[in-house]
Amino acid sequence: MVGELEFEKPVVELKKKIAELKEFTKTADVDLSAEITKLEHRLAKLEEDIYEHMKPWDRVQIARHPQRPTTLDYISELFEGFFECHGDRVFGDDEAIVGGIARFKGLPVTVIGHQRGKDTKENIRRNFGMPHPEGYRKAMRLMKQAEKFNRPIICFIDTKGAYPGKAAEERGQSEAIARNLFEMASLTVPVICIVIGEGGSGGALALGVGNHIHMLENSTYSVISPEGAAAILWKDSTQAKKAAESMKITAPDLKELGIIDEIIPEVKGGAHKDIKQQAIAIGEILISSLKELLSLTEEGLVNQRYGKYKQIGKYSFLNDYIGVK
């Protein structure tokens, strides 16, 4: 098996043993079927134990899995007639973000998402899914176009973050991200955001101001990578695991904090084990989200989005405590 993760090693080893036994019974004249069934039972239990009780760090590993399905994987599974539109019409075409028009079960939509590569060559081309300002400006151009033609917008979020580089700063990385947050607020069409891998900070949020935000079960969404947080908090990036536990970055955490709407269940062991099945699960959520949002008026959509972000944040007033006394 390719790309197995540390925490799932017991499962992998047991699977290997079962396979060996099966192979052995074929050649030797011994009946081991009783043992095999027993082991298979144990495997099922072990899988349940491991996959049902994943630690935040395990989820980070799955979210970063090299074979984890990307935006383009889901696009080809979920949409018909996808036509990719390139370029921000100003400076360049950033391949770390893809976008275009398509049909979702008959409905015209605009689809935009971060795009990373699955091998080194593609990762270099896509800058490891870390966009430059032109990527965000392309996304905004396509969102405005969607608004003009009254198409819902679907955003797939999957980035370690906006690219930290000289050229990116020169061309206004901050302005590009800020502009997207600002403009997405007033879009008069439904915007649905789905975190499919890593939701890294402002670079993720720049495609993330939506009416509905969903997360795949094993994806993460955070203000900074666990490594970055560990470096800032404890001046030691090797403490990433500890940071991951304390920062509340998994889908269940964000659901609890009232930031996301739905957790999209993943196939056992992570989305990369069965892309088709995973796409079906995403499709179902999309349908229910769209049904709900398409019933709102333009003003209703803008207000819903406003209210959604308005209620995020925790605070209290000193005067309240005084009042209680």
Next chain:
Amino acid sequence: MFKEIFTKTKKIKYATIPSEAAKQDVPEGIMTKCPNCKKIMYSKELVKNLKVCLNCDYHLSMNASERLESFLDHGSFEEINEDMVSENPLNFPGYLEKLEKDRQKTNINEAVVTGIGTVDNQSLVVAVMDSTFRMGSMGSVVGEKITRAIEKADELSVPFVIFTASGGARMQEGVLSLMQMAKTSVALKRFSDHGGLIISIMTHPTTGGVSASFASLGDYNFAEPGALIGFAGRRIIEQTIREDLPEDFQTSEFLLKHGQLDAVIHRSELKDQLSNILSIHQPGGDLEW
């Protein structure tokens, strides 16, 4: 006499060096030479291949009627304003004669042909520029015909699709040409504000005032592979900045890389892609839920 025995009697061979003109010149009609790879092909085969070189994939220029034939549903085209012709507002010497000569040569009255047609039964208004007429340059008539076509699309609530091919503004009409950039853009803006779909397909060459107005104002800007697209000419830029420009400067591929185009589309795929995009913009449609 004795001497003659030793003289070479070999005939002097004359090699005919074909003139430059003759090299390019292949009997018209039967054969066509690719301007890029110089391969000679049967014209019929070339036309069947949408005038894309069978050897090197070079996209040869298409005139307006070939273009319309290549992507519209057969027999669906209805031309509008075909009888509009240019005047000589600045009394530019020889202008009317040149126009007359190009009318004879091309069988069209101006450098753009406009009308209504369908692509896979989806209605649209189309404008096709023809670079064989005055290098596709834009004067009053080109500007007015395009503006009227945009208004027609607005009136019918159908998409507006334009194929551009132009050297830029028409010098002989001076500032009147310049203002056609504004006229067409103003019309496009109104159409766009009404929700109209604009698709621009830039073909070789799209330069100057045309590239700096309607050609770049599509909701979708496409180009054919290898087309020259730009504002100022290469020579002018090189002379101004005194710097050598990259080989692919101002090609479709260069523009795509620099964020100016949505896509570069091969001529053989154009009709299907266009049809797909038009269908995504059709109102209504059946939802499968």
